[in-house]
Amino acid sequence: AQRVTQPEKLLSVFKGAPVELKCNYSYSGSPELFWYVQYSRQRLQLLLRHISRESIKGFTADLNKGETSFHLKKPFAQEEDSAMYYCALSHGAGNMLTFGGGTRLMVKP
Amino acid sequence: SQTIHQWPATLVQPVGSPLSLECTVEGTSNPNLYWYRQAAGRGLQLLFYSVGIGQISSEVPQNLSASRPQDRQFILSSKKLLLSDSGFYLCAWRGGGNGYTFGSGTRLTVV
Numbered sequence: 739a740q741r742v743t744q745p746e747k748l749l750s751v752f753k754g755a756p757v758e759l760k761c762n763y764s765y766s767g768s769p770e771l772f773w774y775v776q777y778s779r780q781r782l783q784l785l786l787r788h789i790s791r792e793s794i795k796g797f798t799a800d801l802n803k804g805e806t807s808f809h810l811k812k813p814f815a816q817e818e819d820s821a822m823y824y825c826a827l828s829h830g831a832g833n834m835l836t837f838g839g840g841t842r843l844m845v846k847p
Numbered sequence: 848s849q850t851i852h853q854w855p856a857t858l859v860q861p862v863g864s865p866l867s868l869e870c871t872v873e874g875t876s877n878p879n880l881y882w883y884r885q886a887a888g889r890g891l892q893l894l895f896y897s898v899g900i901g902q903i904s905s906e907v908p909q910n911l912s913a914s915r916p917q918d919r920q921f922i923l924s925s926k927k928l929l930l931s932d933s934g935f936y937l938c939a940w941r942g943g944g945n946g947y948t949f950g951s952g953t954r955l956t957v958v
Binding site: 781782783784787826831832833839 | 881904937939946947952
């Protein structure tokens with residue numbers, strides 16, 4: 739069965755510090771992975787997906803099949819990055835999403 | 848453009864009362880539709896998904912049911928709510944190509 743694990747429930751960093759939000763997955767097929775973000779009082783929105791290999795708001799994520807990881811990184815955190823971040827895996831004929839438990843990122847001034 | 852509407856935003860219901868949450872999508876046809884729940888302190892859990900009218904798949908056994916009476920309408924229901932049904936319910940769709948689009952959610956409190 740598929741599984742997504744985000745080991746950190748809370749990550750607190752200072753502005754300008756590097757950020758890495760960890761995500762590990764378990765899936766027997768070829769994974770399609772996403773990062774979603776939820777800012778305060780806003781709806782859940784797509785941050786990036788591994789297929790596109792793009793950088794959004796300075797964030798990048800590389801799929802490492804050997805380590806079954808899809809960690810989210812940003813070299814210099816900003817206060818506006820404070821939010822809840824979810825890693826998710828798409829799978830099955832219905833393209834369901836299995837989410838990790840989420841990591842709350844707090845960027846302190 | 849594609850949009851997704853979900854209502855109500857908040858709901859307080861007594862134990863044993865019925866439930867109906869509605870989700871509609873605009874600007875797309877034949878989308879895959881999903882209901883997720885986020886319980887307090889936990890991640891998002893898939894409850895139901897639908898790949899077409901009248902087609903419902905359930906991921907977890909529960910006190911809830913779903914229906915898709917029209918192509919762009921997805922309804923989450925319960926005949927008798929339990930305290931454990933409290934949570935944040937999200938509707939989402941995927942119409943192909945990009946990632947998922949989520950509704951604004953319904954916070955349900957069963958008292």
